[in-house]
Amino acid sequence: MSDKMMAADGRPLKASLNRALRRQKLRALALIAPLLLFIVITFVMPIADMLFRSVENEIVSETLPRTTIALQEWDESSATPPGEPVFAALYTDMALATEYKTHTRLGSRLNYEMTGISSLFRKSGRGVGKFDTDVYTKAFQDSNAAYADPAQWASWMADETVRGQLPMTADAYDAWAAMLISEEGDVPAEETPWDFVFTALYLEASAGATLPVDVDVSSVEPVSLMAQFEKIDEDWADPEVWRTIKIYSPRYTNGYFLNSVDLMKGADGIEERPENEQIYITLFVRTMIMSLSIMGMCVLLGYPIAWILANLPSRTANLLMILVLLPFWTSLLVRTSAWKVLLQQEGVINDILVWIGLVADDNRLQMINNQTGTIIAMTHILLPFMILPLYSVMKTIPPSYLRAAKSLGATDWTAFWRVYFPQSVPGIGAGCILVFILSIGYYITPELVGGTKGVFISNRIAYHISSSLNWGLAAALGTILLVIVMLLYWVYDKIVGIDNVKLGG
Amino acid sequence: MKTTMKLMATSCLTLTASMAFADGHMANEMTIVSWGGAYSASQQNAYHAPYMEKTGINIINDESSSEAVAKLRAMNEAGNVTWDLVDVEAADAIRLCDEGLAVEIDADEVLAAAPDGTSATDDFGASLISDCFIPQIVFSTTFGYRTDMVPAGTEPPKGACDVFDLAKYPGKRSLNRNPIANMEWALLCDGVAYADVYDLLETEEGQARAFAKLDTIKDQTIWWTAGAETPQLLADGEIFMGSTYNGRLFSVIAEQGQPVGMAWDWQMFDLDGWVIPSGLSDDRMARVLDYVNFATDTQRLADQAKYISYGPARASSAPLVGDHATLGIPMAPHMPTDPANAENTFYNNYTWWADYRDDLDAKFQAWLSK
Structure with a gap:
């Protein structure tokens, strides 16, 4: 004990020190807390939420809870549609979803997977209120007036014995009552239940359940719900529709990810998409190749410029630097449109070439609306991101090194390649990372000058975010892009080393 | 510590205030x-x-x-x-x-x-x-053409089907970079009756036929995404004819006085x-x-x-x-609705497209990038 150092207040020095350190850390944390909170709320959480959409698929089981459960019995590889119980479940689900106005949303969701489901659901929403099932309601109410009494219904449904006898009816009644309160603002005890509740009651009665007030409804001709749905649209008899619903009924799906690599979920597992629908792999590969070529072009063009900037007297260098920055301060759209004016077939460059006589008037060069156009315009736009880090790194290389190399007998090339270049590598690294990462996410420039072969994967992501509203697919494509960037970053770190990246001095 | 608290309190207040304002x-x-x-x-x-x-x-x-x-x-x-x-x-x-x-x-x-x-x-x-x-x-999506680029001795184009006639009207064209309207025109100009277009487009054969028709002009076409592109391409003499919204063509012709004419036949009505x-x-x-x-x-x-x-x-x-x-x-x-312009008009079937847009758009983009 005696070897422990004590602080002035008699506590062990170690503990005292720890306490002071901890306090300091807490204080530092408190200082950055607003920023941290800000970043978490405005940056991390939205991105995480967006990425989560790539697997989230709750809409199917939330909109059609009974149907998805009933469908578990049905074999999705079968050539016949599921039986009457599934259609009965669908009837209840659809009647409720129509009131909540969620059926069309689900329709749009499933339409991404199978064309035609969107209008199938829209039509069914309109038709589901007009089913012939009102004969059940009428039969019960005619046989005994108690069935037409809302208060009586409410008291039955509060009774555990009745609920135990009629689980399906109780479930339909509860869902109906909840819908009535939230959507119409009505009191369930003052409204007669709708046809779908009576349908459930009839189905249970004819299966032999004990009714709260015994009536004989055996004389009622049963209404086939399957036929009713088929009357709205014969697609309900198509097993393909049911297969789609069943395959996409789990709460989480890998469907969006499969879709974004040109695969799909078929009847027997994962299969390739038809050839005329394959596009994403091509776009990913193209985005990578084009971004790499843009990066390469930027290095080739940017390196000499940065070298000149770094070696000129500062007055001239500053003037030239403004020339580098000037386009940087101009609107992206203006610069892209300017390239259109220059590069198009009736544009400035072609006019000059024709005037000189290098190209024939009827054979003008095609320099825009293709990959060339995208590479030229994007190289120009991203060039400052290469020049600036290169310049700031080169600025720190003492010119005396080159002179020393030469005085020791190195040729110009050797002096550059063995002495100067290795020192400028961190600048190249930083510039390459900046340019590459920026370019794989670009979409405005490729959209405007890319034509058909110069568009990037980000153009498709933008389309799915803003036009088709298929945010799940957009999120999956975005996630893949993010993972590719991280992978490349990791590879870069392994080869060049991330410590070797310098953005400046 | 006090400053931090103050800072946090202020930022919280600002946040609530801006939310309340919004x-x-x-x-x-x-x-x-x-x-x-x-x-x-x-x-x-x-x-x-x-x-x-x-x-x-x-x-x-x-x-x-x-x-x-x-x-x-x-x-x-x-x-x-x-x-x-x-x-x-x-x-x-x-x-x-x-x-x-x-x-x-x-x-x-x-x-x-x-x-x-x-x-x-x-x-x-x-x-x-x-x-x-x-x-x-x-409004309608319809065609404008350069009046000064019509080959000598040929009558000027009348409508959508002339866009597929490269022999009669050589030169570049511009079309919208999505399947809507283009698929319909392709089938119609391939001889399909107006009433059958959407039924046929539901089938694989119909879609293949439309793409085959579009294939004939694919390498002569510039695909636009913004309505302002075709008017600009026409004004620059970059294309012979192209589709866009009729109001855009009106302003090129009537307000800017460019040598552009309208081809109304089979204009695609839209709302x-x-x-x-x-x-x-x-x-x-x-x-x-x-x-x-x-x-x-x-x-x-x-x-x-x-x-x-x-x-x-x-x-x-x-x-x-x-x-x-x-x-x-x-x-x-x-007006697109003027009887002289509306001799042959195509009514966009929105509900049909609501079903088929995702599918056909994927196929269309895949076709374009081939």
Whole structure:
């Protein structure tokens, strides 16, 4: 004990020190807390939420809870549609979803997977209120007036014995009552239940359940719900529709990810998409190749410029630097449109070439609306991101090194390649990372000058975010892009080393 | 520590204040979203200005219609809808309605009847394509061509099918970079009867046939994404003919005096109109409904045609269409609905596209990138 150092207040020095350190850390944390909170709320959480959409698929089981459960019995590889119980479940689900106005949303969701489901659901929403099932309601109410009494219904449904006898009816009644309160603002005890509740009651009665007030409804001709749905649209008899619903009924799906690599979920597992629908792999590969070529072009063009900037007297260098920055301060759209004016077939460059006589008037060069156009315009736009880090790194290389190399007998090339270049590598690294990462996410420039072969994967992501509203697919494509960037970053770190990246001095 | 607390308190206060501001729409203000440019100007002149004068309500223009679908969804998910009324194309209105992002309305209850007493439902007729959609204008996607580039001795092109005739009209063309309209024209110009186009497009063979027809001009085509591109390409002499919205061609011809002619045959009719975002509070809803009733009555719709060459969506407005407000030329002959222009017209089948758009768009983009 005696070897422990004590602080002035008699506590062990170690503990005292720890306490002071901890306090300091807490204080530092408190200082950055607003920023941290800000970043978490405005940056991390939205991105995480967006990425989560790539697997989230709750809409199917939330909109059609009974149907998805009933469908578990049905074999999705079968050539016949599921039986009457599934259609009965669908009837209840659809009647409720129509009131909540969620059926069309689900329709749009499933339409991404199978064309035609969107209008199938829209039509069914309109038709589901007009089913012939009102004969059940009428039969019960005619046989005994108690069935037409809302208060009586409410008291039955509060009774555990009745609920135990009629689980399906109780479930339909509860869902109906909840819908009535939230959507119409009505009191369930003052409204007669709708046809779908009576349908459930009839189905249970004819299966032999004990009714709260015994009536004989055996004389009622049963209404086939399957036929009713088929009357709205014969697609309900198509097993393909049911297969789609069943395959996409789990709460989480890998469907969006499969879709974004040109695969799909078929009847027997994962299969390739038809050839005329394959596009994403091509776009990913193209985005990578084009971004790499843009990066390469930027290095080739940017390196000499940065070298000149770094070696000129500062007055001239500053003037030239403004020339580098000037386009940087101009609107992206203006610069892209300017390239259109220059590069198009009736544009400035072609006019000059024709005037000189290098190209024939009827054979003008095609320099825009293709990959060339995208590479030229994007190289120009991203060039400052290469020049600036290169310049700031080169600025720190003492010119005396080159002179020393030469005085020791190195040729110009050797002096550059063995002495100067290795020192400028961190600048190249930083510039390459900046340019590459920026370019794989670009979409405005490729959209405007890319034509058909110069568009990037980000153009498709933008389309799915803003036009088709298929945010799940957009999120999956975005996630893949993010993972590719991280992978490349990791590879870069392994080869060049991330410590070797310098953005400046 | 004290400073941090103060800082945090201030930032919290600012945050709450800005949130309160975003939510607490001023009682006398309304944000209306539209396409911007000449189109918003025409609405400002024909609807907003007289309404503001009449009621004293201040209307704020937001030019975000091109991204309205995604933004409305984001606002709806965040539970903070800051827009009161949104101008969208009919196809987007269907999507918004399906997604529950737009409110369903009863046309006869919300919209004014025609001056002669015809109900709104009858007056708007077939243009009421969705329960959420309040039609405003009929526009068309049609073709413009360079009059000075027509080969000597050939008659100028008349319409959509001439775009596929490379022998008669050589030169570059421009078409919209999405399947809508292009697939229909391809089949129609390949000899399919008008009534059979959509049925055939549902089948693999029909789609293949349309793509095969488009293949014949694929390498001569520039694919546009913004409506302003074709007019610019025409003005630069970059293309011989191209499709775009008829109002854009009108301004190239009548306002800029470019040597461009219109080819109306088989123009694709399309609709544009209002949707009311869901999630508005009751008083905001009441204000919007009052505005919509005013802005879509017979006179107001006819007034808009003074400023832009799009036809009013009401039948009763057509006879009231007068001269252009500044150019002084009669507007009726520039309307897609004018009998001389509407000899052969194609009606876009929105509900069909609502089903097939995702599928055909994927195929179309895959075809383009091949």
